[in-house]
Amino acid sequence: MRGRIAVAALVLLLSGCASAPAPDPSSWAVRPAPVTAGPEVRTATGDAARRAAEVAAAWPGSPAQQAWDHGYFPVEDATEWAPEGAFRSGADKAAYLSGHLDLATALPVSVSGLAEVRFPDGSRLTLPQRSAQDVLGRLTHRGDPCATDCDTRLTITAVRPGTTTVATSRGRATIPVWEFTLSGYDGPFRYPAVASQAPAPGPTVDLVDGVSTVLDSVSADGLVLTAGVPHGSCDTVRPGEVHETDRAVVLIGRVDHASSRHCDAALRFTPVEFRLSRPLGARTVLGLADGRPQAQPNLRG
Template structure:
């Protein structure tokens, strides 16, 4: 889905060492293997440490922290839920992705214009509702990825009903309202959130980290909260090293480390973005502390949760 594509694009933006024009060793590229954490914590150093300190210093009391701890902040991909096995044909898929949908039903309209998010701990949050009309406008207003080269077939929207689904958030699982769109020829509905995320912009925009260090994408946390595993993006000419950690009582920043590989004369590396999982050992369990991105200051949640 588009959210996953966006995630991949964000990971690509973390690439710190370009490799399209640099010679590389010949032979097959090594498969990424987990770089395990040693028995000792590796504190952050250098320019990356200074950047990490800026990120963690800006977190307490920020709008981002308030949204993370008290608002609705989905951590997965809350843009759309397409039925498993869709689509019936390539023509239907092309029509959907190009926004060629015809409305052949009446859209429901909310009287209050409000929607409720229910969290697993029993708390509730009332937010402005995203209307069914807004969803339809989003679906039909997207640019055609095929630029008119994938045919002119269309899909018909035959029903739109309210529903609910459960999504992971920074506050645990939450049940949110959705709009269920039924398309002609499909038994299962296509679902879209009827409420918007409250995630604000990152609190610390600024320059990225120095060459040789970079952000990570959090993957999982050990049961005791002492070891975090994160993906470190890198080029095919780079070797991934054990990473470093910057910690405060409210936040943690993981710093990936990469170094150029020894090169063989007459060979050029490709421009493929790779990703290697690395373990980062903390000085104490993660607990309720947020894991913040080094480059953008945004909080992350382990994908395994």
Template sequence: MRARAVLTAVAAALLLGGCGPVRPNDPMPNDPMPTVRPGADRITAGPEVRPATGAAAARAAEVAAAWPGSDLQRTWEHGYFPLDAPAEWLPDGAFRSSDDKAAYLDGRIDLATTLPVSVSGLTEVRFADGSALALPQRSAQEVLASLTHRSDSCAADCDTRLTVTAVRPGTATVATSRGQATIATWEFTLDGYAGPFRYPAVLPQQPPPPATAPEQPDDGISTTLRAVSPDGLVLTATVPYGCATPAPGTVHETDLAVVLIGRAAPRALGPDEMCDAVLHLAQVEFRLSRPLGTRTVLSLADGRPQLPRP
């Protein structure tokens, strides 16, 4: 029961919040068996492929089986699913002053130009492989409204205002689930700034819910993919843990998907010891039976696809 409580708490913390950076330590390549280094936060798997077992294995099999032909797979492989497209690109050196920054964040922005209008209401996302996808365009008026309709919370120096003097179409390159893509942007020139403030002119498609309901098995922990080795045989992922000892994880593999299962064992406490409330991260290397290739890494908890997030 204590193990279940620990893993459930860790799972909840993972699902509710993001994970911060971790400090990679050097692995011990000469150890033939999976090894946990005392005091370290990297766990290195040995050359064996550890089979998945228990409730977590059943969950991983369910997630992998639901992936082929799902709406989520179609969106991931054929839609527009950006991975690093920000809500805005600020010019170099922004902002000139704290008053300008406060005015921008408060939405104290005036329009002193005519906004361009799209005829078709559509825009194209062009992918590196030459394919393109037509999607509804986010108009310049919508962008301006998102900037000016912010909650004005200024308490001092509220006289400072920013003025939009020009709006032009532009482009930006973003990373997506289908590789690099070029998207349309709106470039807003603000009085006193040489570089434009840029905003996406297309919004990402909302991914459909996974085919399986989110679930965190008691004997497994959902991971976050961080890196793939050059030969595709080792995946590095972070595994969150609390009052426990991180352990080598296991892998469920199919021809189309890979599901990583993090593991942690409850830590034995002395009579006067108590667990802290800190969520820790361990870097774990998961060895596959064959290179990852075009297979998709899926989250154990919610079945959503992942790409490396350094």
């Protein structure tokens, strides 16, 4: 989701519209009819095509590609998991977000300092373990956004090792977590005991004649990708284009920006069909502006 919000913010900047949170294409309440690319393959042209070629050429052998294919690369938010129904009150939520936590138990200590990620194909990856002390330190040293109910504090009554599953580039993996039990809560708050190997997002590139898209679905034969093209309320979405290599696919959205001053600032996503010259297969779909990989729907779990 964070990657989609970044794409949306970039597109609004380029189109001159005010920023607004980007919706998840999988949760669109009403889907407009897709803009189709027609039966022919539309090969990329112009400045956006040159950018797409750069993105595709940089992918093989890059740290991101190595982590995507062989490492632990989450494709969902994997920073923390709150119990269902949290929080009991606004005061509790403010205390949690402000790091107003008191430790009333001993923290477990790892012997080896290593932890294991297990993938659905049976393969395993050993990574440095993130300590429970590190988790506690990050929780208690958050920024303090507390404006009301600032006197409330929460008590940590137990900390135990556990596991959870996370959608990754290699399927839904089982990862180790630390489970923090807070007084008054039946379910634990969980935090990953390993760090993602995905490289930090780099700067995005300003695009002159194209926009980044958000992959939504892949046809059964792998020849048609449907992706959301973000645009302003009065803009017109046109059929997009594709840049393909043996290792990667980059989609280029095309939008005609309206000059009317009577358009609202709402951000919209229109699904567009992009036809490939051959099935997608094991190739990776990369973002045009940021060059980062986009997960196929079956990986998001």
